Each structure stands twice: as structure tokens, then as C-alpha cells.
Amino acid sequence: MTDRKLGKGALALISALAVAAPAAMVPGAAAAYVFNNVRIEGNQRIEPATILSYLDLQRGRDVSGGDLNAALQRLQNSGLFEKVELTPTGGTLVVSVAEYPTINTIAFEGNKRLKDENLTEVVKSKSNRVFSPAQAEADAAEISKVYASQGRLAARVDPKIIRRSSNRVDLVFEIREGDVTEIERIGFVGNRAFSDQKLRNVLQTKQAGLLRTFIKRDTFAPDRLPVDEKLLTDFYRSRGYADFKVQAVAPEVARERDAFYITFQIQEGPRYTFGTVNTISEIPGVDAADFAAQNRVRKGDVYNPTIIDTTIRRMEALAINKGLNFVNIEPRVTRNPRSQTLDLTFALTRGQRIFVERIDIEGNTTTMDEVIRRQFNSVEGDPFNPREIRNSAERLRALGYFADVQAESRPGTAADQVIVDVNVEEQPTGSLNFGVSYGVSTGVGFNASLSEKNFLGRGQEVNLSFSTGADNQSSGVTFVEPFLFGRDLKFRGQLWYNTTNRYNSDYNTRSVGMMTGLEFPISERGRLEVRYKLSKDTLFDVDPIEVDPDSGELDGSSPILFNEQGGYISSALGYTYSYDSRIAGLDPLTGYRLRFSQDFAGLGGDVKSVTTAFYSGVESKAWREGVTFLGEFEAGAVHMLDDKDSRFLERYTGNGKIRGFEPNGIGPRDNAAPNEDALGGNYFWALRTEMRFPVGLPEEYGIAGGLFADAGSVWGLDNNIGAYGIEVDDGMHVRATVGASVFWTTPIGPLRFNFSKALAKEDYDLEQNFDMTISTQF
Template sequence: MKRAVVITVFFIFMFALNSFAQELPVVTAIEIKGLKRIEEAAVKNKISLKLGEVISQEKISEDIKSIYKMGYFEDVKVDIEPFEGGVKVIYTVKEKPTIVKVSFEGNKEYDEDRLKEVVAITAGAIADVTLINDNALKLKAFYESEGYYFAKIVPVIKKKTEQEVELTYVIDEGNKVKIKEIKFEGNKAISSRKIKKVMATSERKFYSFITGSGFYKKYEMMQDLEKIKDLYYDNGYLKVSVGEPKLEFSQDKKWMTITIPISEGPQFKISSVKLAGYKDNKEEQELKKLIKLKPGEIFSKAKMRKDVEAITSFYSDRGYALASVSPDVLPNEEKLTVDVTYNVKPGDKFTIGRVNISGNVKTVDKVIRREIRVDEGDEYSASKIQKSKKRLEDLQYFETVDINQKPDPDKKTVDLDVNVKEKPTGFLTIGGGYSSIDNLIGMVDVTQNNLFGRGYSLTLRGELGGRSSYYTIAFRDPWFMDKPLLFGFNVYRQKREYVNYTRDATGLSFTFGKRYGEDWSASVTYDIEKSRVTDVATDADTVIKDMEGNLLTSAVTFQIINDTRDSYIDPSTGRRYSLSVTTAGLGGDTGFWKSLLDLGWYLPIFEESTLHLRGRIGMSDTLFGKKYPLYERFYVGGLDTIRGVGYGEAGPKDSKNEPIGAKRALIFNIEYLFPIVSEMKLKGLIFVDIGKGYNEGEKFGSDIKYTSGFGFRWFSPLGPVKIDYGINLNRKEGESKSKIEFGFGSFF
């Protein structure tokens, strides 16, 4: 736009009027003309010239520049005329037109609604050239991030009236460019395969339509270059240099090859690791136990970072809220060694000040406060604050949990601002599915996990399958009487058609439990159930015929759990041990004891992958000479035990080769879980299952069943979903070759 600035100055005339006084005229009035939408006060705030001042050509010039910088005007003029013994300075402006419509032309892959999310310009905005061009660059960056590297964006302004224009971004999307190959120049010490593993940018693969990978994104590549440097730093190459990537395109511009130049430099070893700033010898010895970097080893930036975190945690868990550790790395280029010194600055000890709760609309304060591991006046502890955040997240009541720490150096206190964003905790699920046990099933589930905002859980559930039906009402209070006590009850009705009989049961159970410390809990459950067994086949085995008729079971179960997992929903580290013992026979028609030892470990592998190891041993037998029903026994085989074989197939069978349950069970599971699409919380896994169920006369640990396969875990908004495909590796006659299993609910 052409800028026109006109200053009509009457200095000669004014000099004539004031020839005797030999003075410049005084400003007696300031006026703004031409404003239509912009407030006059906003413009006057930019004017430095004041009433009563002697007129100044320098100030007027600066004022014109200041008004232009506001971005609202395409023209500014200044006139000066005599007024009441002085002069009036008149600023005449011409406002830029308003954009009344923003549209897009030529877009095929993305609709207008999607593109409007990218740009920061809307109808009603000022038609500022800089703003318009900046948004064209945003659109260009968006298309590049989606693989359209040669996309062209041209803004076109169409004048409607003197004060109104329409803005159209004309788009030529071009071809979507995929990454054919990523190459490296100069890498000798570290293979290209290892370098690619640390990068987010990857070559286009046959499965990339799921992950969305295989496209060049500039901001992602810049992060990858830093990851490559860190990889070299972790292997002792302190002088590594990673250059800008070179892009080469195919003739049809549909594929690109990326070449990244690397200058590795020499490898450095650690000559010494020292500490500075500690208080006494005892503290020094404790800190040395935390340090993983050792003299003689190859230098590793990752190990050094973990050392810094460990030392910082050591102090922050002892009240030193502002503790800091700064490492000095001094390389010797002649000897190719490096001296590392950890400089410790503990600072002063702090205590917990006020704990403020905000963001909770439905959830009452005490439900949040009782999960916080520190109280006002306690010694500051970073790990306890982190534990508090984890416990609140594990409640599954909140979308986000933020604990902001506000240290007060004068009072030596740290205030905690606990801010939560609530999410719906009630679910109505109506649907159907397929179960490997019951074939087609229909299900209705109404669950409220935060009833009345007090942390109660209430579930109403009904399932109807081809061979079974199940109805239940379950209630749970994890803080019974505002103490760390668990109380719950469950009323249920179940009917299932087995091959040789039908079971119809009604039951009621009560559970009381208590937590001990952070990781231990114990509970006792009393369960009374009335079952009716009918439709027993005339040629059924004796063990099945013995159950026919009404059976009353009165059972007590004791359970103890040790759980250190970092998350109940998606654990990556920690363990879960449980031991349960059930005794039935004090009253009723059945008598048996049953125990199950369940041990599980989660081990982080690489950055986001996890190795899950689990082992279970189950033992049981009859008591008091009473009946031990088949439906109370261990059924080894199926989704939660040995995948790849049918329900109970890896255990004892009757004369018709149908599962009848086991008195003893041995089960081992090995899983390797890895992310597929992190944004969707979709994971893949490969597994190996080993196990068997045994009855009398069978040697415990013999004839083990082996299966292997793969699966998926999706942490959906309605709960975790699991799909597994298992292959029977040592199949016998009458057993399944393989099985696809589907489940909805918590993972083991």
C-alpha cells in the first residue's frame, strides 16, 4: 500500500506573527480525523506531542511512525493551522479495511473447517498485510507437516467497499511427498539402523497408514537432529557434529531421500567422577552409591543425567526443595578423557505450607485431599508430591492433575496448588460382542465411579449370551467411615450352560479391607451362594453327576496385595504380588480350600516399551468330606491364562474331552509391549504363555502347554480393550490350533 504523508507547516507565517517574540508557536489543540472503528484514545496514547508544548517537527515525525506501527492504518497525514494564539495539529488517518470473509480455494484434502483451525485470522480482523502473509506461512507449514512439501499458498484480497475486503487463500496442494530413504554420511561408530531407532522421522512403510509416519516435518526433524547428538553423547562422542539434512526429490516429486551428514569425532572415556558441595563424609558416601558413571567407562550423557536426577532426588526428599546439581564436564582432547564433577547446592530446608485444591466441581475436597501424601507442616518431599499426583490420576476421576509448587524463600515453605480438571465418571454402555466362552453376547453396563462426588463406586451390569447370563449390583467405598478402609458388597445372579450340565446361581458377598503404608493392602470377603445344577447328561462322568441338585456354598477369602506399579491402567515399571486363600465348608453343602499366589513384574525396556513377567501357582482340595464343585476350580486356558487354547483346555478333561477344572494350576506369561500410535494410546504386544492345570494322579509341572502370539491394547475412553491371537505350539488331538481372544476391562 502506498503511504502518503503530508505535513503542511505554517512555520514561515508563524515566524512573521511572532517576529518580535522570536519564538516557535505553542500547540493549543490536537485533533484526530478519519476514525471509524478505532477508539480515539488508542491513537492519542501514541502521540508524544502535548498541549502547551512548543511545536516540534521531530516529535510529529515520531508520532506518525507510532501511529503506523499500530497496524490499523494505511495512511496518516498531519496538518497544522493557527488556533487561539497557537497552532492546532490535525492527524488525519485512513483506516485499513476490515476482512468480512475468510475463505479457501483449491483445497481438496482438507475442508475449510480444518484449515480455519490452522490460521489465526478471522472475519472482523484488520486487513494487515503482515498478518495475512504470516497466516499463509502457517498454512504452508501445516501442509508440509502432512506431507505436501510442494504446497503453494497465495493470499488474494478482493475489495468489496472502501472499508471491507474478502480474503481468499488460493491453495495448490501438489503431491504428497513420502520419505523413500533416510541416509547418513560419515557415521562409522554407530550404525544407521541404531540412529534411525532414536528418530521420530521414518521411512514410509506398508503400515504407515496406521501410524501416520513417513512424511517430512521440519520441526520434527530439528528434534531428531538433537536426538542423534544425544545418541552420540551417550556413547562418548563429545565432539560430534550433525549437519542440516539434504533433501532430494524424485522426478515426479512424490518421493524424497533425506541425507544427514555426521562428523563423529573421537570417543572419550571417563577419567574421574567427583562431588562438590556436600556437607560431610557420611553424605558423600550416600551420594557415591547413587552415581552410575564410573572411571574407565565410556562417557554417557544419559547416565550423567540420571546421576543428576538421583542426587537431586536425594536432597529433595529430605526437605531441600530448591536443591540443584550442575555437572561440569572437562574433556582432555589429548588423552581423550573427561573429568566429571557434580556440583551440589542443597540450599535450605523447607516445609509444606498451604495445600490448595481447585478445579473440582463435583468431587468434594476430602476425596482429593486424602490422596495427597503430605500434610501442611510436613518436611518437603518431592517423591511424596509425585506419589500424590499418581494417586489422584489413578482414581480416574480427572482428565488432568497438576500440582504447582510455590516456594517462599523467606518463610522456608512450599505451598501446593492442586488443580484438577474433572471428567465424566459415569458410563452407560449398551452393546454386543463375542466371547470365546459364550459366543455372541449382549451387554448393558451402568457404572458411576465417583458417586455423589465422594469416591463411591456403583455398578449395575447385565450380560446375556448364547450360553450364559449374568446380572450384578456392586458397590464399593474405598474410604469407609473416612478411614483407609475398604467396604464393598456384590449381589449377583448367574446362569451358564456347560456341555454336560447347567448351573443357576444366586450370590451375595461382602468385602472389608485396609491399606498398610503406600504399597500394601489386605482384605477379607465373605461369599454365600446358592447354586442349582440341572440338565446333567445321563452319560456324564461321576464327578459331574455328584453336583446335581442344590448346593449352598459359604466361603471366606483372605487376600494380601503388594502393589508398586507406576500406574494401575498402563503400568511400565513396578510389581504386583498377591496371595489369596479361600476356605469353604463352615456351613453349606460344599467344602474346599483354594489358594492362589500371583506374582507380576513390569520392567521398562528402551524408552516406551515394557517387559511384563507374570507367574501364578494355584493349589486346592476338598475339606470336611464335602463336595468341591467343578465351577469353583481352576480353568487353565483362555484370555487371562493360556492364550491360543480354549477355555479350560490346558487342564483336566472328562471322558468326552470337555474341561472340568483343575485342583492345581501353574501359569507363566511373558509379554513385550510397545507403542504403535502413542496419541491414540494404542499398543502392540508379543507374548509367550506357559502353563497347565492338574488333578490327582498327575505330576505337578509335567506336560506343560506352550503358546505364543501377538495382540493389541487400546486404552479407549470407555476402558481398556485387549485383542490377542495365540497359537498352540504343542497341540494335541482335540485341542485348538489357535484362538483370537477379545476382552474389555482391566489388564492383568
């Protein structure tokens, strides 16, 4: 392919022609020259008038060598000609041009990571347009930038041409993609309280490791550095280091451009605790004592700006409840370097009387204005509260509808008025997911879901799901309206259809039903849901006890189950109270959850019962957040009315309650029946504890360890007479297990290995000493 390489040689030749031409165009160019005619040669597409306009020389007047040189430069710089010559011949000025060729096609060679159509969007050179060497070089630079944004700083792009007939060329970009320029090391200078590894875990940028082929966060992205600086600052200051600063960030690239080294220079400063904490009022008639009761900062606590901010929010909320407008809560901090304490005073001061004139919303093309406005507690005409505006913006970001939310104020039409500008950038809110899951008990399963969390821009959530395992299937439709009638009133509607087929048993089940509910707040952290549920639950294909004619052996399930088979309609009203300390919580390291529910069946249907359930959970981080403790306790009871006996599908089976046992593996069991199927129980309790901790590997590998201990029981039958009139043991027998877990966040999904050993069990229980679960979406 001769003439193919454009590169520096061709560009140098073009430049040399432009420089050398004035000197060669006419001997003795210093003398004045007069011409009366202009003859243009070599142009095919460019009109003579266009060339004359660039030439810009007057006939019949004296023209110096400098004038001719300037005319030559104007023609050359027009970007229309590959070669230009001016030759004075008597009274005629001969203009010889060679036009740039026309681009026939544009092609890319060597690109594997990026598709041709993606690169075509980057380049500005186009087919059937005049070829420009400068534009081709600029296009090559843009392609290199695209590769650099993906961490391939060593990528090289060379534009080359292949000449065709009729003054046409093919423009080819030859690409050498190179390897990813990885971050080989992230280091810190000045850290004493925390190790390099701990600080690396805080950053969004990650250091390359063994899984560098799959982990993409180990490529260098300059726009992540400011985020990393803020993450480091928040990390230190939330742990008492009020004077912490990131002094400098130094990214360096290796000479071969195949590796980055990033060094953070930091200044930790001393670790402060709170000293004296006071609340004062500088507003006449406002008592500070009521506001002091909202203070959760205690003397001796480690300094944490989040606790100060939360206390200010509580005090501001109290001021609003008292009808006190334009009250500022000003935190005044006095440092005591010697004792490494901070004296804190919350001062109530009178703020400027400013009102919200209006709230302008821009950027929402799909989401309705009312969905955005309902996240603002302030409306037009209310006193202006900057903190409430910021909190409203945070609530908007938390919805997940927007890629970015900016809420800023500007002066209004009067001195005491402000206008709040809300600018949002929408992002996709719908998803179509397909997945695969695996469990030792359930086998390989497939799932699919279609969800939209901002349906028609109304903030409504719609979800359709389907999943199947080796012995079970489930499908459902859910609809959620989070602000019914424009209030903090959540409506939920749900339909489901679930089946099991000999799931660790010798019977099948089917459940089809619907549920509607309303949920609303009753306190700052507490919510109440009231609901109605209608379902038909069916137990079928229960084998009766009989003699196998071929083997002469007995086969079949317990008479208890055989007598309970059939479909039963349940119509129930219920409620659930839930409490979550993480809602406006003061402790960023510990969270508590409580839940209490009851369902009353008997509003029509075949079932009359009261089902009561209780759940409590705690999650806490310790040892500089390196270790996470989890504890859960739950219990439930089914009480039948009208002296009726409970049926299997109304009772508890213990599935998923205690690790180390198979589904349907614990609880009362009719051992006299040949199939020895589990019967379930009217009561259960379960206590689960777990500790998760790092195992010493870099955080980007996604591998952690865990230890757990579970205990619980399933017991109680209304009718415990089983096969052959033998009484079934339905007593409350405690089961207990201990085990270890390995957590691995893999590129295809979270993977968990559980290894367990039962410390207390019954002889008929079914153990499961190993379990592996994985789920993924694509």
C-alpha cells in the first residue's frame, strides 16, 4: 500500500511546500510586479471565484513579493488544496492548485474493545467530503481520548490514506489499543491512625489486583480524585479528626504509560472528643431548655459532624412545630488543642425574614412536577429554610429517578423573597433483568423481572417477576403508589402464584392470592401498614399409606397431611408496625429494626385464625468498621378459632429460619409414616447471630469471611395423632448450629459458601452441612 501513510512525513512535505513556494515562485521576487490577468490551473471542484477571493490581489497594481507570499498563505490555509503555486508569467499570474482528494470511505483497523459505530460517532471526517490532514489528525487524537477514558493510555491511533482513482482516498485509522493502564499502587503519606489498606477501602478508586481482568475500578479516572478526597475527609472527620486535610494528590504515570501510581498526602491532626455541650437562646422569649432536650451530643463522645448536623435538624424541626420561624441553630465550636476536646454550643439566633417566592423546576421531561414538589416540605409563601431545601434535594436524589439534582436559591422580586431553582437530570428508571441462581437445596433456578420505579413519570413502582427452581416456581405482580392522594401514604397491591413440587417432601402445594395495603408514618422512625389479603392455598398429591404391590413395602405420607389436603380460602385483615432507627438515626455505626404484625383471618373464607409475628434486628460495626455484627430474633404463632385444627399451609416449617438444616428439615415429623414428611408447627422462634470480617485480602477482591451461630425451634400441633394412631412428638426442641461463611462478590454475582455443624438436633431432622448460593443479573 504505497502512499498509505499520512503521518508526519506527509505533513512535513505539505508544510515544506508552503514555505518553499514563495521563494521559488519568481526570481527576483523583491521587485514590484504588475499583472493584468489571472490564469487558474488544476481546480476541479473549487470555483475560480472562490480561489480569487482567497488570492485577494488587485489587477493592474504593484504587487510585492510579500503580497504574493501572503496570497499563497491564504490559499494554503484555506484547507482546500494539497498544493499551491503562484507563477508570474509576463502580465499573467498563473495560479496552480492541487485539490485535496475526496474521502471515499472511512475504516478502522485493529479495534476490538470499541465497535466501528462507536468510533464513527467520534470522528468528524466524513465520506464524500474533502479530506483534511489536520482533521484526520484531530480525529485520531479524539479516538485516543476515548481509549484513555477507558484506562488505555498506551493506545495509539495513526490516520493513513489509500489513494483511489478520480482523486479519491480511503481514510483508515490504524489502532493499537494497548493494555489497560492500571493503578498499580495507591499510597498515603502522613497517616498514623489508619493503615494504607484501610484507607484504600474508603476510596472509590481501587488498586489493581488479581482480578484486574474483571474489576474496572482499577483504571485511572481524574474525575474520581475529588470524590476520593471527600470520602477521605468524611471518613476521618466522622472519627474525630476535625482538622483533617488532604494536602495534595499526586498521580504519576509510568514511562511506558502502562501503570499509574497515586499518592495522597494527608494531615490527620489530633483526634477530638466533645467537651462541654451547651444550648443557649439569643432570641427573647424563646426558652433554650426545650431545644436542649433535642441534643444528642454527649460530653466524652468522639467528634462526629453528622451528630451535630442531626441535632440541628431536630432543633429546627422543633422550632417549626412551635411556630417559630426564622430561627437559626448556630453551632459554635471552641477547640482545646491541649486536652484535644471541642466545646460545643448550640446558639438559637434570629435569622433574616425571607420567604419562598416560588420553586422553579427544570430538566424533568418525564417526571411530573408534583412528584418533585412533594419532596419539598417548603412551598411558596413559607419561610425560607436553606437546610430544608438541601434536605429536599437529598430526598430527590434518594428516589433514584435522577442522575443529578441541584437546588439553589436566588434573589426574588423583593428583598425578602427568594426563588428556589431545582434542576434535575433524569436517568433510566426501568430495567429488564434475567438471572440465574443456585442453591444446594433448590438447585439451579432462573428468574426474570421487569420493573419500573417511575411509572409514567408519576413516581409509581411496577414490578413483574418470575422465578423457578428445581422443585418450586413463583410469579407475581406488584404495584406501589408512594404518595396516595398527594400525602405520605403508600399504597401497595400485589398478586402472586407459587407452587412447589415434592420440595423435600411427598406432596405438592399451590398458593394464589392478592394483597392490598396502606402504609403511613406514625412517628419519626415508625410506620404502620394496614392490609387485606385474600388467598387460596392448596395441598395436593399427598400419598395415602398403602402397600406397594410389587415390593410389598409400605408407602405414603402421614394421615395428618392426607386429611388436610385440598384448597382453602383465607380472607384476612392485618397490620404491621415497623421501627427503623436508621431513619434519621444518630448513630452511623449501629442500626435497630423492629417489626410486629398480626393477621386476622375469618372475614369470609374457610380459615379462622390469628397469626402473630415479631421480628427484631440489630447491625453494628466495630473495630474501626472492619467488623460487622448482625443479630436477629423472630417468632411467630398461629392460633385457630372456633376449635378448628390448623392445616399444613397455615403452619410454620422453619424454612430459612435456621441455617444448617434443609427446607422442611426441622419441626414435628410423623416418623411412623413411611415417607416421614415434615408436618410444620403452630409456633416457631429463631435467633441468628453473625459476624463478618475481612480476611486480609485487598477490598477490591470482594472476599470476606464470617462466623455464625443459630438456634430455634418449630413446634406445636392441634392434632398430633399420626400414622397407626401413634402420637407425634410436637414438643419445643431446641436446634442449634454453628458455622463459617465465605463471601465473594464476583463479576457474575454475589457468591456465599456456608459450612455448618448442628450442635443440637433431633434424630429425624435433616441436616445440610454445606450450602452455596449465587445469583446474578444480566
